[in-house]
Amino acid sequence: MTTLSSPTNFHQLTPSTGLPPSWEVRLSRSHNIPYYFNISTHESTWEPPLGTDADQLKFYMAANHSYILPSGAASGPNQQSKIRCSHLLIKHSGSRRPSSWKEKNITRSEDDARVILSALESRIRNGEAILAELALTESDCSSARKGGDLGFFGKGEMQKEFEDAAFALDIGEMSGIIKTGSGLHLIVRTA
Incomplete structure (x- = not known):
């Protein structure tokens, strides 16, 4: 690091x-x-x-500042009140805020954003790269500086589509492409 x-x-x-x-x-x-x-x-x-x-x-x-389950609490993707994830976000012109630290005015279409993110997903799934490395240079979220790390969050703190996908993941598992008002995401649950 x-x-x-x-x-x-x-x-x-x-x-x-x-x-x-x-x-x-x-x-x-x-x-x-x-x-x-x-x-x-x-x-x-x-x-x-x-x-x-x-x-x-x-x-x-x-x-x-790490979240620890109370002793005796069940563990599993839906049993924790807080989880930790990293993500890679690709915005498009229809995103809620179509700008980022990389581009002042994002004009790509949602379809173009999906093509970009699909290529990145393939690289991760093929073992050519890891999400945290790609997020540093490719993500349109300010979390890119931290390799896409969003820290710990609970239910109701993220957009519903993001939250539903994140809480359904096991630790170490990566989602498919998730669409939210912010853009298109790949999510990895890290804790």
Whole structure:
């Protein structure tokens, strides 16, 4: 995994989180997921700030912000209240917001988006690539920077079509192409 910080800035990172000075991890009350907050500037972001040690943050988040089933609870795709997924999104002109970090104005048709995503799906299923790698460069979602990782979410937090597909997956399983108002998705359940 690549580290976002340069070696010269490493010693300045907050030891437990890997975040740059003045940054801390907070929990969103409305979404019940972690976000990043700068106590000096009052800036907040869902994405790790520039200069973060990604490996150190990963260990911190796993230890402090992972969802664990209560003991004795049943496990299975529909038994957890929160799951974790990564996805790859291809938008089209009919998407709810036809723009992305890659393209200011997306003009491709839904059919063209489906062709693009089908080719990417084939590469993943053939073992030529993994979704997280392709998401970094191909996904129209801002989660691309995190390999498509959406973090933990529960029912009612995602668009219905996305949620239905995600909760039906077993851990490690990838969906087929899923259509939502945002565009076309491939989803992998990671936890």
